[in-house]
Amino acid sequence: xxxxxxxxxxxxxxxxxxxxxxxxxxxxxxxxxxxxxxxxxxxxxxxxxxxxxxxxxxxxxxxxxxxxxxxxxxxxxxxxxxxxxxxxxxxxxxxxxxxxxxxxxxxxxxxxxxxxxxxxxxxxxxxxxxxxxxxxxxxxxxxxxxxxxxxxxxxxxxxxxxxxxxxxxxxxxxxxxxxxxxxxxxxxxxxxxxxxxxxxxxxxxxxxxxxxxxxxxxxxxxxxxxxxxxxxxxxxxxxxxxxxxxxxxxxxxxxxxxxxxxxxxxxxxxx
Numbered sequence: 001x002x003x004x005x006x007x008x009x010x011x012x013x014x015x016x017x018x019x020x021x022x023x024x025x026x027x028x029x030x031x032x033x034x035x036x037x038x039x040x041x042x043x044x045x046x047x048x049x050x051x052x053x054x055x056x057x058x059x060x061x062x063x064x065x066x067x068x069x070x071x072x073x074x075x076x077x078x079x080x081x082x083x084x085x086x087x088x089x090x091x092x093x094x095x096x097x098x099x100x101x102x103x104x105x106x107x108x109x110x111x112x113x114x115x116x117x118x119x120x121x122x123x124x125x126x127x128x129x130x131x132x133x134x135x136x137x138x139x140x141x142x143x144x145x146x147x148x149x150x151x152x153x154x155x156x157x158x159x160x161x162x163x164x165x166x167x168x169x170x171x172x173x174x175x176x177x178x179x180x181x182x183x184x185x186x187x188x189x190x191x192x193x194x195x196x197x198x199x200x201x202x203x204x205x206x207x208x209x210x211x212x213x214x215x216x217x218x219x220x221x222x223x224x225x226x227x228x229x230x231x232x233x234x235x236x237x238x239x240x241x242x243x244x245x246x247x248x249x250x251x252x253x254x255x256x257x258x259x260x261x262x263x264x265x266x267x268x269x270x271x
Contacts, residue, residue, distance in 0.1 A: 249268075
C-alpha cells in the first residue's frame with residue numbers, strides 16, 4: 001500500500017488555492033495536511049473545504065511556522081505572491097518541507113534566493129504547471145530552432161483583471177525558450193511595449209503584448225510571422241484545474257529528491 005503524501009497549501013482561500021484544495025482532496029494517496037493564508041483573509045479559522053461543502057478537519061491558518069511545525073507536511077504548494085514565497089523559504093528549509101512553487105513575478109534577487117535554497121531543499125519552480133503548456137514549451141523549442149531566420153516573433157498573452165504582473169511568467173518563459181534557440185538573452189532582444197512613432201520592427205526581436213480583462217484564466221499565443229505565412233502555437237486555459245494537477249504530479253516527482261531546483265520539463269521528462 002502506498003503511503004499518502006501530506007501536502008500543505010498556501011493561499012488556500014484564494015481562487016487558485018481553492019482549486020488546489022479541491023484537487024488534493026480528490027487525488028489518490030494525497031492528504032491535505034495544512035492550509036495557509038494571510039492574516040487579513042476572512043477565511044482564517046474556517047475549514048479549508050467549506051467552499052466545497054466538505055469538512056476536512058483542516059482549518060485555514062496564518063502562522064506558517066507554527067502550523068507547518070505541528071502538521072509536518074511533506075510538501076508546500078505555493079501559488080501566492082513573491083513576498084509570500086520568500087517568507088516560506090526559510091520555514092521550509094528549517095522543517096525540511098519540499099516546495100512546489102507556481103508564483104510568478106519574482107525579481108532576480110528573489111530568484112537568486114530560491115536558487116540558493118535549492119542547495120539544501122528540493123524545489124519544483126515553474127511559471128506554469130499545466131502539462132499542456134509544458135508541451136507547448138517543447139513545441140516552441142522545436143519551432144524556434146527551425147524558424148530562426150526570416151520570421152518575426154510575437155507573444156500575446158491574456159489573463160483576468162486581477163493579475164498583478166505583466167507579461168505573465170508563462171509568456172516570459174516562452175520568450176526565454178525562443179531566445180535560447182536564437183543564442184540570445186531575452187533581455188537583449190525583448191520589446192515589451194510599443195507606443196507612438198516606433199519605426200520599423202527590429203529584426204530578431206521578440207515582441208510581447210498583454211491583455212487584462214474579465215475572468216480569463218490564461219491564454220498564450222506565440223506568432224512566428226514570415227513572408228507569405230504565419231505559424232501560431234497557442235495554449236488556452238479554461239480552468240485552473242490543470243495547474244493544480246501539474247502541482248500534484250510535481251510533488252510525486254520530488255518524492256526521492258533531497259535537494260535541487262527542478263521545473264515541469266524535469267517532472268514530465270521532456271529534457
